[in-house]
């Protein structure tokens with residue numbers, strides 16, 4: 001149900017054959033794009049157009065297309081996930097753009113996110129941070145304790161839930177001038193630090209995750225706040241402060 | 256975790272130091288400004304007041320200790336800042352072809368290294384202008400109001416005293432060190448439009464450094480609470496504007512007086 005007139009756009013898309021190749025922005029023209037198209041649908045249309053001319057389609061990450069998987073990762077017009085707020089690229093719609101506009105599309109850039117092809121980067125560094133300590137050891141042998149049996153302050157439960165909504169898309173890293181993964185890490189640390197179940201491993205968790213992030217090549221945090229603005233899930237900077245507190249006490253109190 | 260111990264063991268620890276030294280320097284600036292405001296006092300009384308203050312600042316043992324902590328803080332803050340800036344750059348070796356950082360962060364927050372470097376250059380020039388000249392240069396000395404007798408550091412005038420190598424002598428007897436006239440060095444310095452402009456420029460840089468730095472330091476130390484954040488941010492903005500502005504007005508005022 002097209003409600004508005006289609007728009008004509010110029011796309012400048014980063015094309016790069018592989019991690020070693022030199023990349024460059026390629027220019028494409030798209031006519032009559034429906035404002036109701038999502039950004040990824042527009043990219044599909046672009047790829048159809050490229051394939052029709054026997055070109056190689058633009059490689060980009062996508063999966064659920066409803067803002068929960070964290071796969072789609074594009075730096076659109078100078079911002080991760082584009083100009084929208086609290087949306088992922090798949091939730092961004094073409095109505096955010098004007099007729100005749102030039103739209104730049106680049107991959108997320110960080111030392112820790114090597115480019116695989118075109119707009120696809122390897123974000124497994126975030127997984128490795130999670131593996132380093134973003135878990136709790138729970139007995140799952142059949143006599144698991146009911147989590148609801150433990151009383152938890154409502155405020156903390158809410159904050160832990162908010163932190164846990166992080167989908168690990170990497171927009172915080174992409175937005176940060178230092179390619180820091182602090183917002184991601186701090187969300188993963190906070191979701192446990194706020195709950196009684198997370199206390200047992202709290203000290204080692206924060207030390208191990210921070211160490212892993214540094215080894216992966218993510219930068220320090222300059223508190224610019226860019227991550228919070230660009231985060232599709234609205235993860236708060238409060239989490240980074242919590243991580244800083246956790247790290248301080250863990251550093252002082254462990255052998 | 257034992258392999259990565261030490262003062263600067265991780266990015267986060269580097270930021271604790273940055274924040275800690277930065278906040279200390281903020282306290283230092285407040286004290287320094289209070290002293291400088293005496294330069295608004297005019298006439299002989301103002302000159303005497305300021306020079307007596309300079310004696311206090313260079314002889315009091317507590318002030319001496321504080322001054323060493325201040326030097327250390329500046330040096331440590333600067334070295335740590337450089338290390339952090341290098342790590343910042345290393346984390347994104349290939350930049351974006353098209354980026355709009357102004358959509359998500361303030362300019363100051365993205366230019367702390369440049370602003371800090373301007374402040375560092377300023378501190379070196381400033382130390383050369385006054386600290387070095389006061390300590391090692393050929394400084395004029397204070398006399399009583401009629402200009403007939405030199406003053407000792409405690410402010411007493413020595414009739415028939417002559418000054419040699421910074422000491423007051425009467426018939427060859429050493430009466431003690433003379434009170435140096437830092438005030439007139441300051442007056443001389445700020446008769447130069449170039450120096451005045453440089454000082455004003457440096458204070459603008461300091462203001463921008465603190466617009467981000469003040470509240471950022473609290474965040475680095477983990478002090479972030481919805482109840483207090485608005486207060487920290489308001490006090491931070493006020494501090495970043497008022498303190499550098501008052502510092503900057505002094506050379507302008509002295510130039511025109």
Ligand code: HEM
Nearest residue numbers: 222273274277280281333336367368371375468471472475
């Ligand atoms: C009296 C002078 C100064 C004061 C009061 C001051 C204060 C501060 C404060 C409060 C911060 C925030 C710390 C944080 O984010 O946790 C900061 C950050 C910073 N300062 Fe200074 N500073 C001064 C001089 C300098 C100098 C001389 C340099 C020289 C290189 C410098 C470089 C930096 C850098 C690079 C940062 C940001 C670090 C980051 O990216 O997070 N500052 N400063």
